[in-house]
Amino acid sequence: MRKLLSQFQGDKAIWAFVILLALLSFMPVFSASTNLVHVVGTGSITGLLFKHFGHIFVGILIIFLVHRIPFDRLKFIAPIAWAPVSIILFITAAQGMMIGGANASRWLKIPLINISFQPSSLGWISLIAYVSWFLWRFADEKYTFQKSLWFLGIPTFFVVGPILPSNLSTAAIILFTIILVLFVGKYPTKYFTKIIAAGAVIIALAILTFKAFPDIAPTRFNTWEARFNRFGSEDKDEDRYQIENAKIAIAQGQMFGVGPGKSVQKNFLPQSSSDFIYAIIVEEFGFMGGIGILAIYVILLFRFLVVSNKAPNLFGKYLAFGLGFSIVFQAFINMGVAVEIFPTTGQPLPLISSGGTSIWMTCVSLGVILSISRKEEQVKQQLADQQRKQEEFKRILEEQQAENDIDNNTNANPIFAVLNK
Template sequence: MKKLVAHLYGDKHIWTVIFLLALFSFVPVYSASTNLVYTVGTGKSTFSYLFKHFFHLSVGFTLLYLVHRLEYRYFRSIAILMMPVAIVLLFFTLIQGKTIGGANASRWLDIGFVQIQPSAIAAIVLLAYVAQYLVSIQDKKVEFWPSALELWLPVVIVVGLILPANFSTAAIIFLMVVGLAFIGKYPWKYLLAIGFAGIAFVALFVLAAKTLPEGTMPNRVDTWISRIDRFANADEGGKDLYQVDNAKIAIASGGLFGKGPGKSIQKNFLPQSSSDFIYAIIVEEYGLLGGLTILFLYLYLFFRFLIAAHKAPTLFGKLLVIGLGIYFISQALINMGVAVSLLPTTGQTLPLISSGGTSIWMTCVSLGVILSVTKKEQEIQKQEMERLEEEERMQEELKRINEIRQEQGLAN
């Protein structure tokens, strides 16, 4: 075990929380899988879902380990090279019109042996791309149109391709980019213009989707607009609040200590019990104390991210940690907010706990990047300590030599 830990670099607090969340995830995922086996009737065993989750986490942690070993400065070049790839993947995903189990799957791309979610890949690539651009314009006079082409055009393309299929992810990415630009000291007057333009675009898009004949827009647009309408008018009768109502029942029936592992009842009525609404199942089985413990772990990770950003040796490292770290925490808080009916249904997973493939892998990649930054910071601290120790040793040696000379002078 000591040898294994010795090869894990970076912030040990972050490593510990990551492992705790991943280990805990097996119990609620296994419990929720009984819904798919016995209620939905997929024809698979509960063990197969547990093994699938183990496989996804294994691949994810392998990626995490490999990424965290890299020097984080290499991610500047990687982000630039991957930006066109991410855009192409998003474009093909949007136009493929594929369905899975009768439901629209325009968020997924089938590449034969596996289905990937390009929006998860594009989010990380775009945030890293924005971070490297903001570093490149430091101490330079920024002109609006050149920066609009180099910075905001890729942002608009990525967010625009994600928006029809996944409003929540598009909104989070856009807000994160604006936040990074603010921290990176992008001119605030340009930033305000971009912010107002983004709000106006979304407003016009929603207005067009609500006024045009049904079926004109991609059906995922109708889905997320109807979710927002249902959330805003939750007291009106005749609304389809099936998942939300069952999540409320799960949370209310959990009490203080919960029903116990695997004893959830509402998992049989929540179609997304192992992903979008897994937090409701956790509260039902582990109670308020279990739900607050999970919340505390995510908030502690957020605290460690802030420390890592503060200590980052370069602006690029600081922006990477802030962008990827807050994106990670935002997903967790949104998932929990949906489960407790504070937010409309979004489809955001609970990082490292919800079942999934691409979402787990990209979460691990982003955590690997953050740990790579903390690793570099620790290396610099270690070098500084070694330098101070070397100076102290030399001072002791000079002191000893002077003492010997003084003794020889007295003897003569």
């Protein structure tokens, strides 16, 4: 058993809290699944629970496999990974996939194995890795606005561009994370002003264009506009229906909740096992349960920052920060939507919400972070071994010197000299 556990290397606290979140996910997913079975009529409760177990099991396996790969190898992949991923993203955006009569152009279906996934998560990871590589590669060079715009603008456009029309919230999270990584990487502040100003102008022109020519607007443009307009209002519509039921669930939870599996609002929330699972957690486990989940993500953020700070090089530092922050930021947005701090976005709660793509891509990021912390432990162990060898060598020298001193003193004494003869 000890030998098996020794294979799980890296930051032990991250491992512990990731496993804890995975275990805690089963009760709310099991509870919320009754809505899918009895109201929507999708499968069976046991089937959905085993499906979630399969997602979690594969996710933990992904973390284990990825964390055993030296993260430095990503230096050779990061500069080019965004290119094939962007092609997949454009194919996904162009296909116009429909699921249950609803627009699902953020999904890509693999025909041979009949599996659908969201490539935006791949774009998310690949772009953070690329920006981390850029900051590491040009750390000793002076930035110019034209050069950095060329190196950063093209990959960002080709990754975020195809994601934006179908998934505004994910595109916004990616952009915000990239800006934060650049800020941590000491990217010149004067260039940020130009980029933000240019971005604001482009967004304003795009909105005006879409309003003037609705036929060329993205299919979800009206949905975005309606959600922002109705955010915080009292209008009765589908979005308000979800938010109001989420707030009712949270209010019913009070301090300690109504009890595991006893949620009532799960029967009224359309996305009770994914987008609004936090509301079900608070209803069943109360304010204390909700704060407990929030605290776990905060602790994970702290551990991610520790790994980033102790990373053996700048590439690992920026990569751990970007991937770690994006995971926790996504969690904060999911919880914020449930309490109406943010408009409805459709972001899952990492490692808790049901859904294979969300869990697996989060696990890839966690595997990379643990690989960085594993490298840190290896470097620390190497330094400790070197120090131990130096101390051992010093001790041997001191013993030899002591023996030489004894021999010299013996030969110098006349009595011992006669006896030696």
